[in-house]
Amino acid sequence: MHELSLCESIARAVTREAGGRRVSSVRLRIGALRQVVPDTLVYCWSITSRGPVLDGSVLEIDYVPAAVECRDCGTLSELSRFxxxxxxxxxxxxxxxxGEEMLIVSIDVAEAPEASAIPPA
Ligand SMILES: [Zn+2]
Structure with missing residues (x-):
């Protein structure tokens, strides 16, 4: 399953980017030509997103329809079929x-807990 290996590489990239902070959500932009099924990707993410950084994080997907521009008449067409x-x-x-997009748009990290006040001596 192509989505699973995709999630594994996203998880690696996000973990590196988070620098030890807990991630609450990851926003992806995926073009239709990538032939990724968003629901499958979300399911695979629930399997892949384990560990202190990614546990409980949500995958949000911006799905970009495929579009082509005609070199003969200049018409811009959105592709409904392949x-x-x-x-x-x-x-x-x-x-x-x-339609060929595949990128991590943003990562939300949970707010760092407030440093506890140092009691006066
Ligand atoms: Zn045309």
Whole structure:
């Protein structure tokens, strides 16, 4: 399962980035052309996100639809199916303009506990 290895690499990157702080949520942006199933990714995250840093963290996914721009007529088409063609002229001379995203947008870390006051001597 491609989503599981993806979660493992996200977990490694987030853990490194968190620097020992507890992570509450991780926001990802994933393009439709990556052929990642968001629900499966969230499920895999629940398996992968173990340990003091990631335990209980939530994966939030921004799903970016795939879009192409036609090199012949300039029409920008959003792809509903996996067909790389122009909705304006039907041509296939298209450039992918979105849908290939795969990045960690942000990581929220839980607030550090307040330092306890030092009692007066
Ligand atoms: Zn076209």
């Amino acid at each position: 067909t790389l063609s122009c909705s304006g002229c039907g041509g296939t001379a298209v450039t992918v303009v979105s």
